[in-house]
Amino acid sequence: MSDAPQERIYVITKPKDVADAYRNTESLSFNEFVQAVMRACDNTESCIQAMYTPLPRDKAGFANPQGKSLATLARQMHIHQLYPGKGLDFLERTFLEWFDVRMNMEKLHSGCSYATKRDDGDVVLPLMEWCSDFLISAGQRAYFGDELGQIDGNLVREFVKFDELSWQVLYQYPELLAGEMKRSRDVIQRALKKYIQLPQSQRSGEAWFTKAMENEMRALNIGEDDIATMLMTIYWVLNTSTRKAAFWLLSYILHTPSLILVIRNETKPAFNNSDGKLNLDYIHNQCPQLNAMWNEMIRMSASAALVRFITADTVIGGKVLRRGNRLLIPFRQLHFDKSVFGETADSFDHERFLEMKPSLTQSGTWRPFGGGGTMCPGRHAAKKCVLLFVVLLLQRFDIEVDGWQSLPVADEGKPVLGIMSTRENRDLRVRVTARKTFA
Template identity: 20%
Template sequence: MDSLPLSDWYSNITGSCGSSNVSYGLKLREIPDQVINFWSSLHPAFPIRNWENVDSWVYWPIIGVLTLCITYITSTVQFHKVMNSNTHGTLREVPVVSYWVPGLFHAFAFLDPARFLLKIQKTFESDTPLQLKAGPSRFFLYRNSEHIKAVFRASKRTTNKSTTLFALRNLFDLPKSAVQLFQEDDSGTGLRPRKESKTSPENRINYLVTHTSREFLSSDYLEDMNRRYMSILLRHLDTFDVQSEWVEFSDLHEFIQQATIRPSVEALVGSEFFKLNPEFDKDLFIFQHYIPDFLHLLPRWLIPTAYRVRRRLLQSIKRWHQHAHNHYDCSRYGPEDPNWEPYFGSKLMRAREHYSLKISKMTPDARATEDLGLIFVATINVVTSIFWFVFEALKDSKLLARLDKEILMSSTKGRTEPDIKGLTSQPLLQSTYAEVLRLYSALVVSRVAEYGDIQVADYHIPKDGYIIMYSRSSALDHQAWERAGRTLKKSLEEFDAERFLVDPDWVRPSLSGVHDKKAPTEDPNTTLSKKRFTLDGLLGLWYPYGGGDRICPGRHFAKHQMMLTFAMLLAKFDFELTGTDTSKVLPNMRFAPFGVLPPNGKIPFRMRRKASI
């Protein structure tokens, strides 16, 4: 019934184009005539019958509203048609969620992607993937945990190049020549290039970035990185003018930033960096505030401060590059070379600089952008996670005491010399770490079918289609967590430091949904010391680092940084929250879905240096 009037409108328009006897204004009036006639046929009580007497300023808005309504009705019918047809056949089509505006589809909703994706999760109870569109771009939202696992398993048939480039270009200002380099690289990220690839070995930028990060953030270098970071952190904490008397501070988040950004950056890029750029950390704090604005593509004239700060950050990186090259050879990152030196810092930074110098399109500006991006993702999310770790412990004195007990168990040589392996293996510390990332991170993990049509979890994904998964939707999916065999003592909207602890004999439910004998129950008499930490069964529900072949290579170092920093802060200082209604401290959703969410306001506290360590 809908298609006939639409066809009539088009035939009336095209059929009258050649007529010289009818004025252009009359031709346009034929369009609303057809709409009104159609709408009147559906609604006999439709109020406007004498359409020729209606002024143009009235009927054009009516035409617009009716067009939106008809679009929504037809798209809803089509949505349910596809949903019902997916019960037949093996390869299924992903239904398009109903929309109002033809051509733009869901584009306006994507202006607030976090709210839109959560609304989708609440509106559609079915686990079927859903298709969202913004102009020509097509997004396939996967929500079911088993489907998300399938997406991660399909990583070799997808890329995340487009989304990475979006961030590099719009957040860090990657030059167009380097953007072209990344785009033209069709070789993949594997050791061997794709058979269809035409990219020369030296220009395999996506492989070089991925491979270098995996190699130099691996377990072979992790222990040295942990020790280096802890040493720098302890030295930096001694610079704070806090003695045995209580000192008031206005904001815990700001203090954590001041305490941890410099050690994080120095452990990565060397001690010479802050000698050249003493204000870099302050600029990084300011830059963090404007992340949503950059990623929402706000122009320079609306946020001039943000663009100025970004320019200063890039100039700082270029200044450091030049200074480091004047004093050290970046090609020295072999087995016999030091893991860390003061000019380039870690082997990771030397290796990145070495391969970049061989690529003509990796200009000094491009190299600065790439390294700013690495420094940013290696610090900001971790630092904000450390804040939430400390804040949640300070909120609950019993939790703080239990965490401190685990730290002491790992500190046989003294509180500032913990056994790092033992510390990062403690069950409650690990569970608290995992819960912080579950509740306070909100990111869209994406994959792109770059090389052709693919099939993921029995659904068809066309070439250049974006597969997206929203971590916060998964983190708050009560039914899915219960299916995974987890007992929810507290709502998923609340913080529960023990959420990832299970009884010693706990086993995950089978994929068929039949639980093993002791999987769904928990013994209330099991003491904390006997419980163990596990992420079993949660791959499609807990993925703050992504998953599959493209999982974050720095995840182990990030985990250790969080725990080490918490342990060293407790070793050096006593903390107390002051005058804060902790129930009002919430994550700032303005920063969703771009990573770990900062708090929505300032959290006053006081601290004093411990009398003895």
Template identity: 45%
Template sequence: MPSDAVGSSGGPFAFMIFGTTFYVITQAKHASEIDKNTEALSFDEFVQDFIRSAGLSESAVQACFLQRLAKEKSGFPNPSGHPLGILIRQMQVHQLHPGVYQRALEARFLRSFHRQLRVEHISHITQAQTSGPISMYKWCADFFTRAGEYAYFGNTLGDIDPDFSKKFYVFDELSWQITYRIPKLFAKKMSAAQNTLQRSLKTYFQIPQSQRDETAWFTTAVEDELRAIGVSDDDIATIFLTVYLTINTNTRRATFWMMAYILHSPSLVQALRNEIAQAFEGYDLVNPSYVFDKSLCPQLEAVWLETLRLSSSGSSVRCINKDTIIGGKILRKGNKIMIPSRLLHMDDTIYTEDSSLFRPERFLDTGNRVRGGWWRPFGGGKSICTGRYVAEHAIKMCVSIILHRFDVRLTDGAHLPQGDEGIPGLGIMGLKKGEDTWDNVSARSFDG
């Protein structure tokens, strides 16, 4: 590595994996520089590399990312004549940012939570029919993945493969192998699950749209755009598997960590129940906007922010298109930049000397710690998560419903599980091997 590329404390440092050099950014001011430098530093190549590794054909890559579309085309507006790959991100914003489509999607999540979050629906995870020990990690994965699937694909995908969410769990836990281009010889389990999921998605998209149940606007609109440029069913399935991944991988994990931190802070359970009570009538959450309101539910908001701070292990990634100076160091063309959110979130000068501890009150004391380059749970700049608004609302809804509907008690000797910081990822960390926890779950009584 050239001496002018890395070196001084606080500046970028580098490592190599499978022949690619990654520069790691350790300072918020440098992260902000990178977010603004869209000329020399690009996110688009990373997306293309990822989706190629996921199995998208080269002809589809060319059609989606390198072929500019007409400005006057039918379908979703394209006044700048962007390729479809960029247009799809704009369509995600249209679906997921505050507005009619966002509210419709959140209503689907809530409908699924009301349906799935019942004791009788978790017997396939528990060790008893109506109550008993349950893997919180697998439970959150199960009901949240089913909710995301229903929100975007209605009931049809589940009808094609009732175990789709279970197979996705296997794939998702290993999907980092796609990002880092692990050879298939060493990624057989991930590849097998991926192939099964893609076959089910292909079957889904071969069913006429009129015969599918409750499909989200985004799903139908993107499919129409892909078919208009001649993308095959196999490639459509591959693209939507990556969509499915972005819908579910971080939300299910963030829900787990939020519940884990709450359960290991016993005083929070009743405090949060008291705070969210007015949003419920009997068993059901009838006023979700109440739990979204930071002034009405400040403790829920603080727990959400602190959970994101502690559990975010993803990195924003940029490809370097020309030599660039960041932090006084030359970052060479052809390599990649990583901005690891966890490194910034654990800075003691920003979050005090106890930054490794769960202390939601730090977000009750001041709001300035969620701004600026030190706060990156959703990435930043061009690659900032388009689904951050829906993710926040969906997670707050389901955590509120769990606290309201269930008594969840830690088993004897239970400890706060450890996240797997050693597995690279693009968002919320998973569990370290052997750290899965089993909690006792039973329905709360609402008599009187």
């Protein structure tokens, strides 16, 4: 038997302790967790070393005035793409273009192999599969243009398989027990390798971040297999939550059908521009009901956790956390604190964010995207993408649950990067009809 000490995992749940942990960047490190995930995804040690070696302040490419490593710069580069501004506007325009041409009955009949056509012209769709198809495809096109889908047209299906098993990556599951996850992951990585082997002049329509990140890695002589693996991680982070967020938001709305009319009435002015263009600013800044529903869905469905490696003895909440162990902060329980969210905290009620705004989203118990230096940089893009999809869907179609079906139960037993999936991968059948009076 080994005499090596067993690693401890400390768990903290109090909002004040959580805030203290976020502020501590000296003795609580995120790097070890990221590096472990990189190894689990088959990045080589030479790649990990290159990513975490400080770079010259005057290097070419993305500015590096503080001499940080590419692993640190990558987050700053992604923020440059994802925070409000030209980069985020590009992504939203791409989402809109993709949804706009596909959200009509003709395309649903011809383009959705999983749809069941009714004699009356209606279509019955499995909602999660539909959301996954549209949201992953839109995200893929926004980041990689059309070329990646042309290399392999089955990436959406493979990603869903991978994503539903991606907890095995987070748990660093033994390879012998993770064969299906690895097979789907490898399919996507092979497609990404072929993608980066195309001359950049032959690729068009991709996000700035995609090409910039590739160039930064090539400048460090990181090999194409490792670059493809890093891009696979980006593909994962990009697509894991949007499809599930759209599913849960629509599921909650469809199980309270009166909310459909609320959204239609509130968002209708965004469709009444004289130039025929959708007023995106109106949707995001003039629709409090819609935004409250988004916040409530996130509160109910987010299940990310903070993981830190303790590099020196640290005091939090009056207790000493010993060096060499790990700190875990699950956020989900914070979102069901009845002293903050009220006695109905276990139920979907978006009006709590109307009545108590802005106090709820500014409280220490509101952590759907993490916090501190590792707060999810994609939260703005995810929200814009999902709300755009939902608003277009509800304005263009009549949609209802196809026969009686209870609200699916979230799978709280598996770790995720953001939004939970459904227990036992249960889907929700919905009936879709073209609206006679579209906004």
